[in-house]
Amino acid sequence: MKDQNKKWAFLFIVLNLVLFLLFFAWPAILGVYYSFTEYNGNVATFIGLENYINLFQDPSFYKSLSRTFLYTAVGVPFIYITSLLVSVLLVSKHTKGKNVAKVIFFLPWLISPIVVGVLWRWMFGESFGFINYIIQLIGGEPIAWSSDGNYAFLVVLFATAWMHLAFNMLIFIGALISIPKSLYEAAEIDGGSGWQKFRYITLPSISSTSFLVILLSVFNLMKEFPMVQSLTNGGPGTDTTFLVQYIYETGFNQMKVGYASAVSMVLFVILLVFSLLQFKFTRGGRVDE
Template sequence: MAVTATHTEVSRHDKKKTSKLKKPIAAPFILIVPAIILYAIFFIWPAAIGLYYSFTNYKGLPKYKMVGLENFVELFQDQAFWSALLRTFEYIICSVPLNVCLSLLAAVLVTNRRAIGSSIAKVLFFLPWLVSPIITGLIWRWMFGEGFGIVNSVIESLGGQPLHWATNANLSFLVLVLAGVWAGMAFNMLLFITALKNVPESLYEAASLDGANAWQKFRAITLPGIAPTTFMVVLLGTINGIKEFAMVQALNEGGPGKSNRLVVQYIYETGFSNSRIGYASAASMVLLVILVIVSLIQMWFNKRNEGK
């Protein structure tokens, strides 16, 4: 009888243990279910619809038909698409390095022990991040307006000739790059501030004992120490540059003409202005593949550098 009672108690103890082990597994799953549902509704389902429409001639009307790969064949032969894609990569090549350098410079300045008013500087640097992309575009459009812009007013007051910021393709592109850097610098600065604070202070002290100057410390200690953050900033900047739309639309609408039209603007105009939703969906799928390839390449370079 004693053995049976002991066996029963052990069985109950095992059941309690099993139930305790099951609870931590079930609870996190229940918590992530809403996130999974939202992700499926707002990301997976639209992507699936876009992929389906990319094989059709859908124009927003109930009647449409499957066209197979015709949209993709036409897209790869469309000079306007390649022109928009090329301008997008030019925008990334110009804006991302400049954004990284200025963000890092701002982070170094506000984290310097000798800096005065660093708290106020952080707030001022962060203000552009609080402004929506559309408002950013309007602000810079007002600043660089040819007939009413404050920049041309300053140039004229100094005795110079006003510049054609809106009608010259290269000048308009320059304004676009500067506006993009100004808008994205704040968030990247915060990432760099966190990374700089995580670099061990002992390394700088050891370097000082060895007689290293400020530049040598920055090159040999700071840059390697913040390399993962730098990679993340470059990756996010590249992806955001490829997806840039609202700011460009508000700033110059891809002008003058179509000279500064980026790829997302091309997709928007094709799908909504020209009512070729199937064709625009095909362009979106190509853009998705490009984003994945760019991300994989950058991750491969990052892993390669970490392995050295």
């Protein structure tokens, strides 16, 4: 029986390894190679570092990169706070209707990112949107959700938080219910307030989970594409064109595959550096007592 289990285990490992090499490692190697070539989908001509030189002289690249950093810098704390707040409420003994609330908050995870973008575009359309319809019903003026860059950015931000809430909620709930109840009971005996229990018991106890949620959120926002593409298509103008949209535009619409590959390599380095720094400063997701 043990030998048979080893065979099955080895088979599953080999299958996963083949899939990893075929769909992750090989495309990554091709991306590195294409970043040093002038490739339009037909013939790849080696040009060395020319793509990278042109990239770091391109104002459009810096504009999309700065928007991506802003989107991530604002979005990650917003997603973290909302996810943690909802999770704390859903595990609280004082909250009523928790089972129904869990189902409602879980629903966005079952929806495709493209559908999420279309749904929020319908809600926040300027001439046909549901939100502007409600505003007009109560006597207000319709808001330029699509033609104003700031409003469009806010819509993308809220749609992102709504879309990622469910997954983070599941992770946080699992961490929160594993905290020993004796810690809270001891805090109550010592006269600790709700905020003190949250600050000195809850947050330190879920530090590893917080590390995971923040890391995944950074990755998700830095690479966000289908939801933003279907919601704003990078507009108005290029006000919501983030780095992945820029890669798509140059690689597929302009057929500059080599140049787009160079941008992809820059994005990979940024994510790698962030991961290493966060892992170092949090000691692998652990916080010293």
